Amino acid sequence: MTTVTLGPEGTYSHRAAQAVTDDDISFSESVTAIVEAVANGEAERGVVPVENSIEGSVTESLDAFAEYDVAVVEEVITPIRHALLAQDDSFSLVASHAQALAQCRGWLDEHYPGVNVEAVASTARGVERARGDADIAAIGHPENATNGTELKVLAEDIQDRSSNATRFVVVAPKSERSEAGGKTSFIVYPDVDYPGLLLELLEPFADRDINLTRVESRPSGERLGDYVFHIDISAGLYEQRTQEALADIEDIAGKGWVRRLGSYDSKTVVN
Numbered sequence: 001m002t003t004v005t006l007g008p009e010g011t012y013s014h015r016a017a018q019a020v021t022d023d024d025i026s027f028s029e030s031v032t033a034i035v036e037a038v039a040n041g042e043a044e045r046g047v048v049p050v051e052n053s054i055e056g057s058v059t060e061s062l063d064a065f066a067e068y069d070v071a072v073v074e075e076v077i078t079p080i081r082h083a084l085l086a087q088d089d090s091f092s093l094v095a096s097h098a099q100a101l102a103q104c105r106g107w108l109d110e111h112y113p114g115v116n117v118e119a120v121a122s123t124a125r126g127v128e129r130a131r132g133d134a135d136i137a138a139i140g141h142p143e144n145a146t147n148g149t150e151l152k153v154l155a156e157d158i159q160d161r162s163s164n165a166t167r168f169v170v171v172a173p174k175s176e177r178s179e180a181g182g183k184t185s186f187i188v189y190p191d192v193d194y195p196g197l198l199l200e201l202l203e204p205f206a207d208r209d210i211n212l213t214r215v216e217s218r219p220s221g222e223r224l225g226d227y228v229f230h231i232d233i234s235a236g237l238y239e240q241r242t243q244e245a246l247a248d249i250e251d252i253a254g255k256g257w258v259r260r261l262g263s264y265d266s267k268t269v270v271n
């Protein structure tokens with residue numbers, strides 16, 4: 001089974017993928033391309049980040065789930081503990097993934113005020129830049145400094161909150177969508193707008209005592225003020241209350257669409 005995740009080797013996504021498969025892992029530098037590869041049958045699994053406890057949504061992943069018809073089959077939550085890696089202390093630029101730079105913004109301001117930052121495709125891509133250039137430091141997992149390179153760990157635990165954690169999901173072809181699991185994700189595009197619409201979309205869950213763990217609105221891309229809602233609940237699709245609530249949602253979104261990404265279980269991995 002081929003699993004594709006954000007590369008190159010050494011990203012947090014790679015570490016999350018290793019926690020869910022012993023099989024081959026291949027790399028892509030775009031979350032959208034990973035979801036697309038699974039939707040097109042080029043890969044059997046994809047592991048992508050969806051949400052971080054400091055910085056919030058990985059919007060590229062959410063938008064890819066609205067664009068490509070895939071299933072979510074597992075959730076992996078992992079603590080993110082960043083290190084500053086460089087050949088020595090003489091760097092003038094810090095390169096990392098935009099999420100990682102944002103998660104360490106306060107620490108960088110305090111310790112390297114005014115330092116230039118550059119967003120690159122992943123933390124591991126930043127590490128590669130730092131390996132090849134003494135003027136560049138990277139933010140990434142500290143183990144990136146142990147892979148036969150001259151990089152030093154200049155500082156550890158530089159994320160602005162010690163509780164920093166990222167939630168990844170495992171995506172699979174839509175034929176593998178499951179009704180089993182303690183959580184369910186779905187996307188609603190109502191394609192209408194009237195006072196109380198969002199309230200109406202949430203009531204079917206409140207009425208059945210189903211806990212919402214996340215509601216996120218993303219622009220539909222159709223017109224300004226028009227949204228797609230990404231909703232996660234603590235209940236499985238196998239449950240009658242979930243099926244009833246989703247039937248209500250489908251009635252409300254009659255002009256638009258509802259996509260069930262599937263039900264799944266969650267695991268927390270410390271690596």
Ligand SMILES: O=C(O)C(=O)C[C@]1(C(=O)O)C=C[C@@H](O)C=C1
Nearest residue numbers: 011012013049097099122123166
């Ligand atoms: O660049 C990486 O190492 C990634 O796996 C991406 C990513 C993200 O998109 O949030 C994953 C975990 C961390 O939050 C920082 C970056």
